Amino acid sequence: MDHVFYPWSAQAELAPITVKGGSGAWFWDDAGNRYLDFSSQFVNLNLGHQHPDLVAAIVDQAHTLATISPTVANDKRSRLAQLIVERSPGDLNRVFFTTGGAEAVEHAVRLAKQHTGRTKMLAAYRSYHGGTGVAIGLTGEPRRWDAEPTNVDVVRFFGPYLYRSPWGASTLEAECAAALSHLEQVIELEGPQNIAGLILESVTGTNGVLVPPPGYLAGVRELCTRHGIVYIADEVMVGFGRVGEWFGINAFGVAPDLITFAKGVNSGYVPLGGVVMSERIAERFDHRVYPGGLTYAGHPLACAVGVATIEVFERDAILDHVRTVGAEVLGAGLARLADKHSSVGEVRGGGFFWAVELVRNPDTREALIPFAATGTAAAPMAAVVRESKRRGLWPFVAANRLQMAPPLITTADEIRTGLDILDGVLDVADSYMDRS
Template identity: 65%
Template sequence: MTDTLTPETQTTDAATAGFVDRDGTRHPLPDTEAEARVRADDRAHVFHSWSAQALIDPLPIAAGEGSTFWDYQGNAYLDFSSQLVNLNLGHQHPDLVEAIRQQAGRLATIQPSMANDVRGELARRIAEVAPGDLDKVFFTNGGADANEYAVRMARAVTGRRKVLSMYRSYHGGTATAISLTGDPRRWANEPSDGSVAHFMGPYAYRSSFHADSPEQESERALAHLEQVITLEGPNTVAAIILETIVGTNGVLVPPPGYLEGVRALADKYGIVYIADEVMVGFGRIGEWFAVNRFGVTPDLITFAKGVNSGYAPLGGVVISKRIAEHFDTVAFAGGLTYSGHPLACAPGVATFEVFERDGILERVRDLGERVVGPRLREIAAKHPSVGEVRGIGLFWAIELVKNAETREPLVPFNASGADAAPMGAVAAACKQAGLWPFVHFNRMHVAPPLVISEEDLVRGLDIIDEALTVADSYVA
C-alpha cells in the first residue's frame, strides 16, 4: 500500500515544532525557562494517577505532531504507545483540531437531554459500523464509566447482580470498573463492588489449562468459564465482560472459537455479553470494532479512546435492540452532565471522515501484515530474550523472558523497584534512541498512531531491535 497520508508531516526539527504558549506565540526549542515553569507547577500542584507522588518526575512535553512529540529540550520521540493507546490519528491532526475549533465557535456545549447535530451524527455513524442490531449509543466521558454503565444496563435488564470478568484485564479506575479489573491495580481498591467474580481467560503462551494448541486452549478455557458460571450460579450472573483483545495485560488475541463460545454460553444462561473495546475499537486492529474481525455480536460494546483520538474526553456504550427496548417504557437510571458533549463529538465525526477518506482501516491491516508482523518475527528469532510476539494490525506485544525454554519472565509479575530494573533499562534504551515505548510487566507493546509513516514505523522497530540487546544481557 502506498504511504500517501497527508496529516503525517514528517516534521523532525525541534525549532520548527516549537512550543506554542497560551497567547499563540511560537517559541523555538529548547526552551529551558518554559520547561522549568511547567515542571515547577506540576511538582507543586498536580496529583498524578497510579503513582507515589514523591517518587516520580514527569517529563514536560512541549509539542506534538503526527507520530512524534517533543520535550522542552528539543528531543523528539516517536510515540509508539499512542500516549495511552488512544491517539489513533496522531498528535494535532488538522481535521480533528479544526472540528473542535468550528464546534466551539458555533455551540460549545448543550445539555444531554436536548438533541444535538454532532451528537446524533456520531451516534448514527457508530451504529452503522457496529455489528448486528446494536443501533443505540449512550455517551459517557470515557472508558471506565462506559463499563460502569454497561454493567448497570445488564443488571437492570436481567434483574441479576453478578458480573464475570477475566483476571488478565483492565476495565477502568471507577468503583465497579476497578472491581471488574483483574490486574494488580484492583488490589488496593478493594473492597468495592462485591458482585464481581474473575475467571482465567485464554493465554496460549502461558496456558492455565495445559493446552498444546490454540484450539485446545479455546476449548479448555470455555469449559473453565462454564464451570465458573455453574459454581457462581447461572441465575445470579448478569453479564460477562471481556476485552475483545486483552490490552494492557498482554495483547492477548483470542484463539479460534473462543469469542463464539463466550457468545454461546451467554445465550445458554441468559447472560449479557459486554465487549470492552475501549482500547481496540476504532481502527487499532484494522476494524471499526475488533469483534467484527471475529464475527461475533455482543449485547453491548463499550468504547472510548480512539473514537476521537482522545482530543476531548468521550466514551460510550453501543446497545443492542433487545437491551435498548427494555428502557422504552422503563426509565434508565443513569446520566452524565457531559454525555455526548459537542466538543468531544465533533472530532468523533471528523474521525469517521478521516478514516473513510484516507483508508485508515485498510492501511492498518496492510502495515500489520506486511511490516510489523514479519519484522517482529525476525526480531524474535534474533533475540534470546524474546519469548513470543503476538498481535494484529498496529497492536502487538513482545513478551520478554530470562529463559526461552522455561519461559521465566524477564521481570516478575507486578515487579517494582529493583525487580523491575531490566524492563526499565530496555525502556531507557528506547527513549535514549528517540522512541517512547509502552511497557507493562515483562512486555513491550507496539501501538503507534495509525497515521504513522511507514518510514517512521520501520525506524521505531529498528530502535526496539537494538534496545532488546539490553534485555538479552539478562538472559540466563
C-alpha cells in the same frame, strides 16, 4: 508540575518530561528531544498528534455551539451515534454517551443488571476495565488490589493464553476448548440465574495483547445466550481501528449485547466514551427512566471530533493501512527481531497492536521480571524502558512486555524507524538473560 498529582505513580519518584508539541506519530519535549510515539499515549491517539482535521472540528464546533446539556438533541451527537451504529455488529442500534471508558463500563454493567434483574458479573483475571468503582472492581490485574474491597459482585475466570496456558495446552484448538470448558464450569458453579453479565476485552489490552483463538469468542457468545447473560465487549482500547476493524470483535464474526468504547473514537482530543447497545436492551427504557447520566456526556466538541475521525478513517483508508502495514511491516519486523534476540519469548498481536514478551530464559519462559514486580525486582524492565526513551522511542510498557501501539497514521517508514530503534533496545533485555 509541583502542584499536579499524577495517576498510577509514586509522586516523589516521578520525573515527567514536559511535552511542548507533537505532530503525527511524533512528539517532543522542552529540551528538544523527539519521540516516536509507539504507545499512542494511552493507546488512544489513533489519528496521531495535532491532526488538522480533528483540530479544525473542535474550532468549528466551538464557534457554533461549545456545549449543551445531554438531555437535548444536538446534530453532532446524533450524527456520531448514527455513524457508530452503522459500524457496529449485529443489532446494536443505540448509543449512550459518556466521557470515557471507565464510565462506559460502569453504565454497561448497570444496563446488564437492569435488564436481567441479576447482580453477579463475570470478568477475566487478565483484564483492565478502568479506574472507577465498578470498573476497577471488575478489573483482574494487580491495579485493583489497593482498591479492594470494591463491593462489586464479581467472579473471575481465566481466558486463553497459549504461551502461558493454565491448562498446559500445546495448540490453539486445545487452549480454546479448555478455556471454554473452564468458563462453562465457572458459570455452572456460580449459578447462571445469578449472573447479570460477562465483560471481556475482545483483544486483551494492557494485560498482554492476547488475541483470542478462533472460536473462543463465538463460544463465549453461545454460553451467554444459553444462560441469558448479557455479553459486554470491552472495546475501549481496540475499538476504532486499532486491530484493523471498526471494532475488534468484528474480526471474529460475533455480536455482543453491549460494546463499551472510548479512546480511539476521537483520539482523546476531547474526552468521550459510550455504550453501544442492542435494541432489546435499549427498549426496556422506552417507557421507564434509565437511572443514570453525566453532565458532559456526548459533549458537542467531543462528538464533532468523533464525526471528523470517522470521516478521516473513510477518506484516508485507515483500516486498510492498519491491516497491510500492521501485517507486512510491523508484525513481520517484530518476528525478525524475535528471531534475533533471545530475550523475546513471544511476539503476538495484529494490526497496530502487538506485544513483545520478554523473558530471561526462552526454554523455561521465565519472565524478565516477576509478576507484579516493583522496586529492584522491576529494575531490568526499567532499564529497557530507559534505553527506549533515550533512543527516542516512546513505548507502551506493561509487566514484562513492550507493547507496540503506534498511531494508526504512522507510515511504513516510521514503523521501520521504530523497529530499528527497538533492535538496539532489545540488546539491553538480552543482557539480562539466564546464561546457565
